[in-house]
Amino acid sequence: MILDSKIPDGPLEDKWQNHKFSNKLVNPANKRKFNVIVVGSGLAGGAAAASLGQLGFNVKCFCYQDSPRRAHSIAAQGGINASKNYQNDGDSVYRLFYDTIKGGDFRSREANVYRLAEVSGNIIDQCVAQGVPFAREYGGLLANRSFGGAQVSRTFYARGQTGQQLLLGAYSALNQQIAAGQVQMYNRHEMLDLVKVDGHAKGIITRNLVNGAIESWSADAVVLATGGYSTVFFLSTCAAGVNVTGAFRSYKKGAGFANPCYTQIHPTCIPQEGDHQSKLTLMSESLRNDGRVWVPKDPKVSEKLRKKEIRPRDVAEADRDYFLERKYPSFGNLAPRDISSRSAKEACDEGRGISGTGFGVYLDFEDAIGRLGQPAIAERYGNLFDMYQRISGESGYETPMMIYPAPHYTMGGLWVDYNLMSNIEGLFVLGEANFSDHGANRLGASALMQGLADGYFVAPYTVANYLAQVGAGVPDPDGPAFREAKAEVNDRTNKLLSIQGKRSARSIHIELGRIMWEYCGMSRTEEGLKKALALIPELRREFWSNVRVPGKGEQLNIELERAGRVADHLEFAELMCHDALNRDESCGGHFRAEHQTEEGEAVRDDENFSHVSVWESKGADTAPVKHKEELVYESVKMATRSYK
Amino acid sequence: MKLTLRIWRQDGQNGSGRLVDYKMDDVSPDSSFLEMLDLLNEDLIESGDEPIAFDHDCREGICGMCSLTINGIPHGPERMTTACQLHMRHFSDGETITVEPWRAKPFPVLQDLVVDRxxxxxxxxxxxxxxxxxxxxxxxxxxxxxxxxxxxxxxxxxxxxxxxxxxxxxxxxxxxxxxxxxxxxxxxxxxxxxxxxxxxxxxxxxxxxxxxxxxxxxxxxxxxxxxxxxxxxxxxxxxxxxxxxxxxxxxx
Amino acid sequence: MSLLASSLGKKYVMALSGLVLSIFVLGHMVGNLQVFGDPYLINAYGYKLQHLPYGLLWVVRLFLLACVVAHIWAAITLKIQNKKARPQDYEAKATVQASLASRTMIMSGLIILAFLIFHLLHYTVRAVPGHQYNHAIIANDGTEYPAEVPLVLHGKTKVDAYGDPLIVHNVHDMMIAGFSYPLISLFYIIGVYLLCMHLSHGVSSMFQSLGLRNEKWRYRLDKIAMVYGWVTFLGYASIPLGIWFGIVNASV
Missing domain, CATH: 1.10.1060.10 (Alpha-helical ferredoxin)
Structure with a gap:
C-alpha cells in the first residue's frame, strides 16, 4: 500500500493556494463528458454533489434515506466554527488551525487542518447566501458564541439545530442542480460495494431498498461521504441507519482504513434505561455551563438512589462528590469531552453511579436555579429541559438530570491524501468518513465545518484535477469488474436470506455493541482488547450460522438491510480492536488504561505513535496489515494537553 | 403495560392492505413508540413472520423520517412531538392503538407503514x-x-x-x-x-x-x-x- | 388562465366571492330588520330597491348571482380535487382542533344553496305554489292581505310626481304571511343557522386565503367571524320569531 499524502510544498499558509494553481483544469466544454458518483447526501456529500453539478459535471448522488435532507448531519445541534473574527477577540485562521491540532491531541495532518481553517470563513458566506437563518444580533449582523471550551467566540449557530439548517442549505443547492438535470438523485439506494477497473475506482453496486434490485453504476470517479461508524456500539447518538458499509466495503477493496480506534464518547447524553432501548439521545454540552456533575460519595447511597428509596435532593451536600470540580479545579464541569466522559465512567465503575442501571451521573441545576432563578435557566436551556422531560418523564428543574456518556463521533475513517483521495485512485472520501482533520479527538462545532469544507471548497477542485488527469471514459456498467462485484453482492444477499437461523440481526448487533462498549469504549486495556478480539469472531460465526432474515431480496426488506449492515460491523469491530490494541498509548478519545499519569490523565507516546495507522485488509479471518503515515509538524510544537 | 396494536400491513405498493392485530404483554412505559415497534418486530422475526416495515432514522425528532399515524393523529397524541420521541407512558395499560401510514394520493404506501414522500x-x-x-x-x-x-x-x-x-x-x-x-x-x-x-x-x-x-x-x-x-x-x-x-x- | 387553474387561484375566487356575499348578507339583514318598524319603512325600502336608476337592481342581482356561481364553482372543483388527494381514508379517524363549522363547509354550503333557491322563489320570484304574493297575500290561517298598498307615513299618504298616491308592494305583510307557515319558518331558521356556521369559519378563512391574516389576528378574526355569524343568525332569526310571537303585526 502506497501512502503518499501529496502535501504541497511551500509555507503552510500558501500550500492550498499553490495547490489550486497547480491543479489541472477541465475545459468547460468537456465537463459534461465526465460522470461522478457521490455516495451520501449529508453536509459533505450534498455539498460536493451540488458543487460538482454547478461546475458542469454529471453527478449521480445516492442516499439510503427517502430524501437527501434526512442525512444524519441534520442532527447536529451546537454550531459551526469559522475563523471570521467578527467578535474582534483575537481569532484568526492560525488560531483555529492551532486549536484544532491541539484538540486532536497532535494526531492530525497539519496541512489539511490549516486548509480547513482557511476555508472556514467561506463556508459561512456560502451558507448565508443560501438562506441559512443563522442567529443574528439586533444590528443585523451574525451572532457568535463560544463553544466546547474555546477561548474565542467563533461558533455560528441556528437555534439548537445548526446541523439541520446547514444541511437544508446544501440540500437546496442540490435541489437546484437536480432540477437543472446536472445531478440525478437516487434515494433509498444503499451502496453495497465499490467497483475498481484497472486499479481506479469506477463505480458502485447498490441495492434499491424499495424493490431490492441490485444495480451497477459506473463513473469517472467515486466520492464517498458515508459518515461515521459509531453504530458499531449499537447504542450511540447516531441515526438508526448509520452504518460503516460504504467505507468498509471500500476497505475490503483495498482502501486503507486510518485510525479506526479514534472514537468520541460524548459526556452529556441521556442514560440508557433498559434493554428496550435502540438509541441514546444527546443533549447539547452547553448544559455543562450551568449544571454541576456529581454522584454520592458512598456507593450505598447510590444504591438507595437506584432503588428510588431516597431522592437525589435528600443527599446532603457533604455526601456528594462533584468529581469534575474536585479533579479539575480550573476547568471544573467544563473539562473536555473525553476527560468528562472518562471521569463519569470511573465513578460508575466504583459503584457510585445512579439511574436504574447504575450507569448515570447527576447534572444538577439546583445551584444555578438558586443563583439565577428558574426563568433564566429556562431561557438558556428550555428546549433541552423539554427534551429531557419528553424522554425521561422527569423535570430537570425539580430534580437533577441524569446523564451518561455515549458514542457520538468517529475521527477515524478511510485514509486520504491532501486531495481527499484514498490510496485507490479516483476514490475520494469526504466528511466524517475520512480520517483527516480531527486527529484523535474532535472539538465541538468542528464536524459541520469539516463536512462543508470538504464538500464545497476542497472536493470540487481536487476531483476536477483528477478528472483532468485521467480523461473521460466511463466504463461499461455491465463489464467484467461490475459483473463480478454484482455477483458478490448477490451471493452475500442470498446467503443472508438462506441462513434462516434463530436470532435476529438486532440481537447480535446488541451483543456486539456490549463487547465494544466494554472493551473498546471509553477506556481500553490490552487484556480487554484481546478478549474482544476473541469474542468478535465467535459472534461473527454465530451471525453467519444463526441469523434469521425473513422475507425476500426483491422487496422492501428492513431486516435484510439491517443484517447487511450488522455483518459489516461485525468485521469492522475487529479492525477497530486491532487498531486500539496496536496503538499502545493514550491520545484524545483513545484511552489506554496502561498509559495514564497518577491522576488518571492520558499519556501520549510521541516517539512511537506520532503517525497515522493505516490498515490494509487481508480478508475477513486474517489480521489486517498496518501501514504508517508519519505525522510531521513543521509549524506547531507538540505539547501535553492539560485542563487542570 | 399490555397493549393491543392494530397495525396496517401491506405487501408492496400494489398489494392490498389491512389492519392486523398484535398483542404485546410487557411494554415498558419508558420506551419510545418506535422502540416498542422494534420489540414487536423482534417477536415477529423470532416467530418466523416478516417484521413491520416503518420509516425511522435519527430518532431524535429532527430528520423527519418517521411517519406513523397513531390513533388517527400523525405522530400521535403528544403535541410538538415526533413519533420517535413519543413515549409509551402517554398511553394507558390495556389500550388498543391503531397505527397507519400517512394517507395521501401523492404518498403511495410502499410497504406496511412506509410511504413515498x-x-x-x-x-x-x-x-x-x-x-x-x-x-x-x-x-x-x-x-x-x-x-x-x-x-x-x-x-x-x-x-x-x-x-x-x-x-x-x-x-x-x-x-x-x-x-x-x-x-x-x-x-x-x-x-x-x-x-x-x-x-x-x-x-x-x-x-x-x-x-x-x-x-x-x-x-x-x-x-x-x-x-x-x-x-x-x-x-x-x-x-x-x-x-x-x-x-x-x-x-x- | 393559469391563475384560475391553480389551487390558490380558486381559493382567491372563493374568498373574494365570499367577501361580496357576506357583505350582502349583512346588508340584506339590516334592510329586512326594518320589518320591526313602521310598515312604511320596509315597504318604502322595497320600492326604492325596485326603482333604482339605470337598471342598477339587475346589475347588482347579476353580480351577486355571478358571485354565487363563482363561489360554488370554486367549492366544487376544490372539493373534487381534495377528495382525489386522499383516495384512502384512515381507519381510525381523529380531529385535533378543526371546528365542526370548518369541516362541514360543503354540507352547510349545499343546504344554504337549497335554502337560497327556495328563498328567492318564495319572496323574490313569488312562484312557490300557494305563495304567489302578486295579487293577494294569503297567510296560513287564511287571512288575506292586499298585495299592493299605498305608502303611508304618520297618516299621510305619499304621492308621486302626478300627485297620485304611491302604490307599492306590500313587503311588510308578505313577510308576515310568509312566516305564518311554521314549516317555512323552521326551514328558514335552520337555513340561517347553517349560514351562521358557514360564516363563522368563512369570514376568518377569507382573510387567510387572501394572505391577510397572521398569528395575532387569526384569533381576533376567528372571534370576529364568530360574532359576525351569530349576529346574522340572531338578526335573521328574529324576524320569523318576532312574527310568531306577535311582536310584528300586519299593517292592514
Whole structure:
C-alpha cells in the first residue's frame, strides 16, 4: 500500500493556494463528458454533489434515506466554527488551525487542518447566501458564541439545530442542480460495494431498498461521504441507519482504513434505561455551563438512589462528590469531552453511579436555579429541559438530570491524501468518513465545518484535477469488474436470506455493541482488547450460522438491510480492536488504561505513535496489515494537553 | 403495560392492505413508540413472520423520517412531538392503538407503514433554493438582516419535512410544508430576487403532485412537531397573488 | 388562465366571492330588520330597491348571482380535487382542533344553496305554489292581505310626481304571511343557522386565503367571524320569531 499524502510544498499558509494553481483544469466544454458518483447526501456529500453539478459535471448522488435532507448531519445541534473574527477577540485562521491540532491531541495532518481553517470563513458566506437563518444580533449582523471550551467566540449557530439548517442549505443547492438535470438523485439506494477497473475506482453496486434490485453504476470517479461508524456500539447518538458499509466495503477493496480506534464518547447524553432501548439521545454540552456533575460519595447511597428509596435532593451536600470540580479545579464541569466522559465512567465503575442501571451521573441545576432563578435557566436551556422531560418523564428543574456518556463521533475513517483521495485512485472520501482533520479527538462545532469544507471548497477542485488527469471514459456498467462485484453482492444477499437461523440481526448487533462498549469504549486495556478480539469472531460465526432474515431480496426488506449492515460491523469491530490494541498509548478519545499519569490523565507516546495507522485488509479471518503515515509538524510544537 | 396494536400491513405498493392485530404483554412505559415497534418486530422475526416495515432514522425528532399515524393523529397524541420521541407512558395499560401510514394520493404506501414522500422533494426542486454558486457568495455580514427577520425565517426553517401536515389535513394538502419552505427564503433579502418565480413554481409543483387544497382547518399546525405556523400559509397566499398579478402583466 | 387553474387561484375566487356575499348578507339583514318598524319603512325600502336608476337592481342581482356561481364553482372543483388527494381514508379517524363549522363547509354550503333557491322563489320570484304574493297575500290561517298598498307615513299618504298616491308592494305583510307557515319558518331558521356556521369559519378563512391574516389576528378574526355569524343568525332569526310571537303585526 502506497501512502503518499501529496502535501504541497511551500509555507503552510500558501500550500492550498499553490495547490489550486497547480491543479489541472477541465475545459468547460468537456465537463459534461465526465460522470461522478457521490455516495451520501449529508453536509459533505450534498455539498460536493451540488458543487460538482454547478461546475458542469454529471453527478449521480445516492442516499439510503427517502430524501437527501434526512442525512444524519441534520442532527447536529451546537454550531459551526469559522475563523471570521467578527467578535474582534483575537481569532484568526492560525488560531483555529492551532486549536484544532491541539484538540486532536497532535494526531492530525497539519496541512489539511490549516486548509480547513482557511476555508472556514467561506463556508459561512456560502451558507448565508443560501438562506441559512443563522442567529443574528439586533444590528443585523451574525451572532457568535463560544463553544466546547474555546477561548474565542467563533461558533455560528441556528437555534439548537445548526446541523439541520446547514444541511437544508446544501440540500437546496442540490435541489437546484437536480432540477437543472446536472445531478440525478437516487434515494433509498444503499451502496453495497465499490467497483475498481484497472486499479481506479469506477463505480458502485447498490441495492434499491424499495424493490431490492441490485444495480451497477459506473463513473469517472467515486466520492464517498458515508459518515461515521459509531453504530458499531449499537447504542450511540447516531441515526438508526448509520452504518460503516460504504467505507468498509471500500476497505475490503483495498482502501486503507486510518485510525479506526479514534472514537468520541460524548459526556452529556441521556442514560440508557433498559434493554428496550435502540438509541441514546444527546443533549447539547452547553448544559455543562450551568449544571454541576456529581454522584454520592458512598456507593450505598447510590444504591438507595437506584432503588428510588431516597431522592437525589435528600443527599446532603457533604455526601456528594462533584468529581469534575474536585479533579479539575480550573476547568471544573467544563473539562473536555473525553476527560468528562472518562471521569463519569470511573465513578460508575466504583459503584457510585445512579439511574436504574447504575450507569448515570447527576447534572444538577439546583445551584444555578438558586443563583439565577428558574426563568433564566429556562431561557438558556428550555428546549433541552423539554427534551429531557419528553424522554425521561422527569423535570430537570425539580430534580437533577441524569446523564451518561455515549458514542457520538468517529475521527477515524478511510485514509486520504491532501486531495481527499484514498490510496485507490479516483476514490475520494469526504466528511466524517475520512480520517483527516480531527486527529484523535474532535472539538465541538468542528464536524459541520469539516463536512462543508470538504464538500464545497476542497472536493470540487481536487476531483476536477483528477478528472483532468485521467480523461473521460466511463466504463461499461455491465463489464467484467461490475459483473463480478454484482455477483458478490448477490451471493452475500442470498446467503443472508438462506441462513434462516434463530436470532435476529438486532440481537447480535446488541451483543456486539456490549463487547465494544466494554472493551473498546471509553477506556481500553490490552487484556480487554484481546478478549474482544476473541469474542468478535465467535459472534461473527454465530451471525453467519444463526441469523434469521425473513422475507425476500426483491422487496422492501428492513431486516435484510439491517443484517447487511450488522455483518459489516461485525468485521469492522475487529479492525477497530486491532487498531486500539496496536496503538499502545493514550491520545484524545483513545484511552489506554496502561498509559495514564497518577491522576488518571492520558499519556501520549510521541516517539512511537506520532503517525497515522493505516490498515490494509487481508480478508475477513486474517489480521489486517498496518501501514504508517508519519505525522510531521513543521509549524506547531507538540505539547501535553492539560485542563487542570 | 399490555397493549393491543392494530397495525396496517401491506405487501408492496400494489398489494392490498389491512389492519392486523398484535398483542404485546410487557411494554415498558419508558420506551419510545418506535422502540416498542422494534420489540414487536423482534417477536415477529423470532416467530418466523416478516417484521413491520416503518420509516425511522435519527430518532431524535429532527430528520423527519418517521411517519406513523397513531390513533388517527400523525405522530400521535403528544403535541410538538415526533413519533420517535413519543413515549409509551402517554398511553394507558390495556389500550388498543391503531397505527397507519400517512394517507395521501401523492404518498403511495410502499410497504406496511412506509410511504413515498418524493413529491415533497419535487416541490423543493421547483424553487426551494436560492441560486448561488459555490464560491460566489459575498461576506456573511455584507447584508445586515434584522434579528426579527432572521428569527422569522428560522421559525419557517424549523420544518423537518416529515409530511405530518399532509397526513393530518382532511384534504391531504401540502400547503404548510410548501409555505414554510417558500416563506423562509422569500422573507430573507438573499431570496428576494427569485421571490415571484419561487412561489409560482413551488405552488405549481404542489398542485401537479395532486395534493389537496387548504381549507384553513388548521389541523396541520396542530400536529406539526415543530409548530410551524399557519402564518406562512397566509404569506404564501399573499405572495402568490402578487406574483400572479405581476405575471398577468408580464412582470414575473 | 393559469391563475384560475391553480389551487390558490380558486381559493382567491372563493374568498373574494365570499367577501361580496357576506357583505350582502349583512346588508340584506339590516334592510329586512326594518320589518320591526313602521310598515312604511320596509315597504318604502322595497320600492326604492325596485326603482333604482339605470337598471342598477339587475346589475347588482347579476353580480351577486355571478358571485354565487363563482363561489360554488370554486367549492366544487376544490372539493373534487381534495377528495382525489386522499383516495384512502384512515381507519381510525381523529380531529385535533378543526371546528365542526370548518369541516362541514360543503354540507352547510349545499343546504344554504337549497335554502337560497327556495328563498328567492318564495319572496323574490313569488312562484312557490300557494305563495304567489302578486295579487293577494294569503297567510296560513287564511287571512288575506292586499298585495299592493299605498305608502303611508304618520297618516299621510305619499304621492308621486302626478300627485297620485304611491302604490307599492306590500313587503311588510308578505313577510308576515310568509312566516305564518311554521314549516317555512323552521326551514328558514335552520337555513340561517347553517349560514351562521358557514360564516363563522368563512369570514376568518377569507382573510387567510387572501394572505391577510397572521398569528395575532387569526384569533381576533376567528372571534370576529364568530360574532359576525351569530349576529346574522340572531338578526335573521328574529324576524320569523318576532312574527310568531306577535311582536310584528300586519299593517292592514
Amino acid at each position: 418524493s413529491p415533497m422533494d419535487a416541490i423543493q426542486q421547483a424553487g426551494g433554493f436560492i441560486s448561488v454558486r459555490t464560491g460566489s457568495a459575498p461576506d456573511g455580514n455584507a447584508i445586515p438582516i434584522s434579528k426579527e427577520i432572521a428569527d422569522y425565517a428560522m421559525d419557517a426553517a424549523a420544518c423537518i419535512g416529515c409530511g405530518a401536515c399532509v397526513a393530518a389535513c382532511k384534504n391531504a394538502s401540502a400547503m404548510l410544508f410548501t409555505a414554510a419552505k417558500s416563506s423562509q427564503l422569500n422573507s430573507l433579502p438573499q431570496g428576494k430576487a427569485e421571490k415571484d418565480r419561487r412561489v409560482l413554481s413551488m405552488v405549481a409543483s404542489m398542485d401537479e403532485a395532486g395534493f389537496g387544497n387548504c381549507t384553513n382547518y388548521g389541523e396541520c399546525q396542530a400536529v406539526c412537531p415543530k409548530g410551524i405556523s399557519l402564518d406562512f400559509i397566509a404569506q404564501m397566499n399573499r405572495e402568490y397573488a402578487v406574483a400572479s398579478v405581476k405575471q398577468i402583466f408580464g412582470r414575473a
